Amino acid sequence: MLTRLRQFLDTGNLFRFILALILAFALWAWVTSEQDPEISKVLPAVPVVATDVPDGFTVIGTLGTVEIRLQGPRSRINALEEGAVRATVDLGDIEEPGLYQERVSVDVPSGVRVRSVQPSQITVQLERATGSGS
Known part of the structure; x- marks a missing residue:
C-alpha cells in the first residue's frame, strides 16, 4: 500500500489530482452562478x-x-x-x-x-x- 502511494506521488499524479480538483471547483462555481x-x-x-x-x-x-x-x-x-x-x-x-x-x-x-x-x-x-x- 505504501509503495503504491509513493508511486502515485512520485509520478506527478498528485499535481494533476489537485489541478483537477481546482478546475472542478471552478467549473461548479461558474455553473452555479450562471443558473x-x-x-x-x-x-x-x-x-x-x-x-x-x-x-x-x-x-x-x-x-x-x-x-x-x-x-x-x-x-x-x-x-x-x-x-x-x-x-x-x-x-x-x-x-x-x-x-x-x-x-x-x-x-x-x-x-x-x-x-x-x-x-x-x-x-x-x-x-x-x-x-x-x-
Whole structure:
C-alpha cells in the first residue's frame, strides 16, 4: 500500500489530482452562478411611510417617494411582488412638533440586498394633532 502511494506521488499524479480538483471547483462555481446569476433592479418610485408616529402628533403633507436599487439572485428579484419592498421612516423618538430630517429604512425579502436609496433622508413635518370637537 505504501509503495503504491509513493508511486502515485512520485509520478506527478498528485499535481494533476489537485489541478483537477481546482478546475472542478471552478467549473461548479461558474455553473452555479450562471443558473441563478446576480442581477440588479431599480424601483423608481417607492412611497415612504411613517411608522411609530407619536401619540398626539400628525404628519403634515406627504413623505414622497424614493428610488431603491436592489441586487440579488435573478429568481428572487423577478419574484418580487407589489408591496414586497417597503420604505419607512421611524418617528418614534420625536417628542416635539417641527421639521425633522429622518433616515429612510428599506425592508426587503430574504436574499435581496439594498444597494442604494435616493434620497437616503427625507424631511418630515410633525404638528400636534387637533381635536375634532370645537
